[in-house]
Amino acid sequence: MNPILEAQRLQTRRTFFGENGLRLGSVALAMLAGGTQVPSQARAAGEERPFPPLPGMPHVPGKAKAFIYLHMNGGPAQMDLWDYKPGLKEFFDKDLPDSVKNNQRITTMTSGQGRFPVAPSKFAFAQHGKCGTWVSELLPHTAKVVDDLAVVKSVFTNAINHDPACTFVMTGSEVPGKPSIGSWLSYGLGSESADLPAFVVFTPSFPKTGNGQALFSRMWASGFLPSKFNGVALRGVGDPVLYVQNPAGVDGTDRRNMLDALGELNRQGFQKFGDPEIQTRIAQYEMAFRMQTSVPDLVDLRGEPQHILDLYGPNATKPGTFANSCLLTRRLVERGVRVVQLLHRGWDQHFTLPVALKNQCEDTDQACAALVTDLKQRGLLDSTVVAWGGEFGRTVYSQGKLTAEDYGRDHHPRNFCMWLAGGGIRGGITYGETDAFSYNITENPVNVNDINATILHCLGIDPDRFTFKFQGLDQRLIGVEGAKPVPGLLSHAGSVG
Numbered sequence: 311m312n313p314i315l316e317a318q319r320l321q322t323r324r325t326f327f328g329e330n331g332l333r334l335g336s337v338a339l340a341m342l343a344g345g346t347q348v349p350s351q352a353r354a355a356g357e358e359r360p361f362p363p364l365p366g367m368p369h370v371p372g373k374a375k376a377f378i379y380l381h382m383n384g385g386p387a388q389m390d391l392w393d394y395k396p397g398l399k400e401f402f403d404k405d406l407p408d409s410v411k412n413n414q415r416i417t418t419m420t421s422g423q424g425r426f427p428v429a430p431s432k433f434a435f436a437q438h439g440k441c442g443t444w445v446s447e448l449l450p451h452t453a454k455v456v457d458d459l460a461v462v463k464s465v466f467t468n469a470i471n472h473d474p475a476c477t478f479v480m481t482g483s484e485v486p487g488k489p490s491i492g493s494w495l496s497y498g499l500g501s502e503s504a505d506l507p508a509f510v511v512f513t514p515s516f517p518k519t520g521n522g523q524a525l526f527s528r529m530w531a532s533g534f535l536p537s538k539f540n541g542v543a544l545r546g547v548g549d550p551v552l553y554v555q556n557p558a559g560v561d562g563t564d565r566r567n568m569l570d571a572l573g574e575l576n577r578q579g580f581q582k583f584g585d586p587e588i589q590t591r592i593a594q595y596e597m598a599f600r601m602q603t604s605v606p607d608l609v610d611l612r613g614e615p616q617h618i619l620d621l622y623g624p625n626a627t628k629p630g631t632f633a634n635s636c637l638l639t640r641r642l643v644e645r646g647v648r649v650v651q652l653l654h655r656g657w658d659q660h661f662t663l664p665v666a667l668k669n670q671c672e673d674t675d676q677a678c679a680a681l682v683t684d685l686k687q688r689g690l691l692d693s694t695v696v697a698w699g700g701e702f703g704r705t706v707y708s709q710g711k712l713t714a715e716d717y718g719r720d721h722h723p724r725n726f727c728m729w730l731a732g733g734g735i736r737g738g739i740t741y742g743e744t745d746a747f748s749y750n751i752t753e754n755p756v757n758v759n760d761i762n763a764t765i766l767h768c769l770g771i772d773p774d775r776f777t778f779k780f781q782g783l784d785q786r787l788i789g790v791e792g793a794k795p796v797p798g799l800l801s802h803a804g805s806v807g
Contacts, residue, residue: 358592360390361501361508361538361648372770373692373801374733376643377495379649380678380698382670383476384523384657385726386702387719389748390431390667392727392732393463394444397746398430398706402714406707410749417470417514419660419709428747429717432664436667440614441738448671451679457738458682459729459800463582464742464751467723472523472658475701475723480529482759482787489533489778490541490763492649494787497532497539498776499769502646506608507542509649512635514546517669520656523651530651534780541651544605544638546630608641621684623676636677640684645693657700661718681729691732695768697761699728706747718753725751728761734768736801759793767795 389395406426420426433446438453443461445453450457469475474484481488489497501508511530516522530541560617580588611619611627614637618626625631632654639650653675659666678698685691703726704719711717725744731737743753763773766787773793777784 331734337796359500359502360504361496363500364498368770369772369775370770372734372768374695374768374770375499376648376650376690377492377765378639378643378681378694378696378770379491379652380681380696381479381529381651381673382657382674382698382700383525383653383654383655384521384659385475385700385702385704385721386670387431387474387659387667388463388725388727389704390433390663391446391449392444392461392729393431393725393744393748394435394446395706395746395748396435397495398428401428401747402430403427403712406747406749410745410747412750415470416705416725417721419706420705423709426705427712428706429708429712429719432715432717439442439738441740443698443738445570448668449675453678455679455682455731458686458731459737460731460735461727461740462742462756462761462796462799463725463727463740463744464754465699465726465728465756465758465761466751467726469617470702470721470723472701472721473526474720476523476526476529479699479701479758481533482762482789482793486526486528487533488530488785489539489787490530490651491765491787491797492530492541492651493535493539494534494776495649495766495769495771497535497778498771499648501648504646506642506647508647509539509541510647510651511541511543512546512638512650512652514541514635514652515630515631516632516654516656517666517673519662519666519669521658521660521666522655523658525653525655529653534785535778541649546635562577608638608645611637618684618745622680626677632674633677633680636681637684639682640688640690643685643690644688658717659704660720662665662716663704663718664716684790685732693733695730695732695735697728697730697765699761700726702726703748706749722749724749730761730764730799732768734801736799739798741796741798754796754798756796757793759791760790760796763788763793764795764799767800 350779406428411426431446433448435444435446437443438445439456441457443456443459445456467475467478469478469484477486480490496508509530513525530543532539576588609629622633622637623649625633626637628634632652635652639652640649644651656666656670682691682696685694702721702723705722709718709720725748741754742751742756744750745752764775766773773786773788777786
């Protein structure tokens, strides 16, 4: 028997108005009188934080306080961007040796090919920064900030298809229903902001040449955590949040009075049934009210200096673009938001990769570099971890027809590249190595959950101790297979136990 449904079924019309009618009448009277209650902006100043941290969190003082995830959805080709393999030119259009492929699993999109011709990158590489990191010509802006980046060339994952791979990257599990990393962090660490969500998500536009895979809300969902820790997706078209504006004839005082009455009804419901989601509902209504002021201020870029707009590029002020999302990300972190996630689609390049990859990089490169630069010059990079990467890499062999100027690449989970920057991360390094074909890891393999453990560590969280009891298990973001922070990526490696 469900007690909530039973109570609703047994409640008569007389009972409802007997319990709530007088209170609703007083609200109506207050509205007719013009409203005498204190506006929420004045009340909020003395209220507790809407997203407080868990008791005892963080476990230790973290180098970072915020996290930004730049997710390149679809699988960027590592050998065309970061994993420089000049020797591949000698193998152009030759079959990938069986000793390299080693009977590893490949997708059905290429398993039926008669041969697997090697496709060297057509793009030039050069060394950049004091660290001398090799970077593709497709990333000229990011190349300027490599001294702040830890480029990991040896990331690997288990899934070979997009949906489970993306779910794994964001939740630590291929099985849907687990919380995203942003939800875990907002649950554990809360947020410094009183007027914005703890976890904000952008899904910006991407070039028409991109093959855009579907995005599922589970990538920013709270799973079995309370739903107040869901990521809040800001739209790029129209109002950033639906119904952020009051309807005609309703002012802030009216809205405040309505929410006070609704909150009291919900508190009565919680006392009667003890459903924690009622508390979430109360908190979310309050946050929605505060966002009616904070969100318009967030997206108003008129106060940004021209040199900052120029830093992010010509699309900085165009809502819904990647550049605009990156600029808003910096503004969110400034305002105390704990986690911001950008999911840029279109990196699934099975065919015509040179054209499509070039367009993807032109859409994102300047803004990624600008975000790192902007955070650094404002003193925010030391307290913010930034991660860039996709859900897997691409094959060195061509999918479909191969020419010197045109080729495609299939999914490749065995190795791919990510970069990290910011608080607690050792900048100006490359970590890990792959074979001559960028097909297998030869040095320092890093599982996706090792990346997640490293991010948690930078934020002062012990990945093993950060748990939530669900279905009889102490659930963890990093799973149960022993993922650990990667000492070689940390600015103070000796701090890892």
